[in-house]
Amino acid sequence: xxxxxxxxxxxxxxxxxxNIRNMKFQSSALAVLLAMSSGALLPASAxxxxxxxxxxVPLYHSWQPGWDAYRFDHRHVILGxxxxxxxxxxxxxRRDGVVQPIDLKKGTVILPTxxxxxxxxxxxxxxxxxxxxxxxxxxxxxx
Numbered sequence: 449x450x451x452x453x454x455x456x457x458x459x460x461x462x463x464x465x466x467n468i469r470n471m472k473f474q475s476s477a478l479a480v481l482l483a484m485s486s487g488a489l490l491p492a493s494a495x496x497x498x499x500x501x502x503x504x505v506p507l508y509h510s511w512q513p514g515w516d517a518y519r520f521d522h523r524h525v526i527l528g529x530x531x532x533x534x535x536x537x538x539x540x541x542r543r544d545g546v547v548q549p550i551d552l553k554k555g556t557v558i559l560p561t562x563x564x565x566x567x568x569x570x571x572x573x574x575x576x577x578x579x580x581x582x583x584x585x586x587x588x589x590x591x
Contacts, residue, residue, distance in 0.1 A: 508574055520572075527570075527573075528543060529568050529569065531567065538552055548582065550573050556586065
């Protein structure tokens with residue numbers, strides 16, 4: 449009879465939806481499992497957790513491996529070469545040609561400890577923007 453659905457068709461139809469639901473669940477569970485275990489596959493240096501300070505600024509203590517290839521957080525890190533250094537002011541020449549003045553505040557940490565930025569020295573400045581000015585929390589020097 450045309451237009452009628454037999455019991456076998458209903459059972460097959462419901463089983464196919466059940467199979468699809470199970471496959472979706474299994475796929476989701478596999479994705480979650482892979483996401484959770486992927487951290488274990490990374491080397492220890494890549495899994496290192498960087499603490500954050502005020503203004504959600506990362507508290508880097510050393511030069512990061514990706515920075516040499518200019519892979520960095522553009523909201524909180526400025527890379528370049530020292531153009532000029534004065535008390536509470538550092539001017540950085542960026543790779544894109546922009547020369548950017550940066551304000552150093554009381555408590556800005558310059559690493560290595562005791563070092564003074566000199567012209568043409570590579571530098572990473574970690575901080576945040578406030579009213580259009582980049583404020584430095586840390587200055588990391590590299591030869």
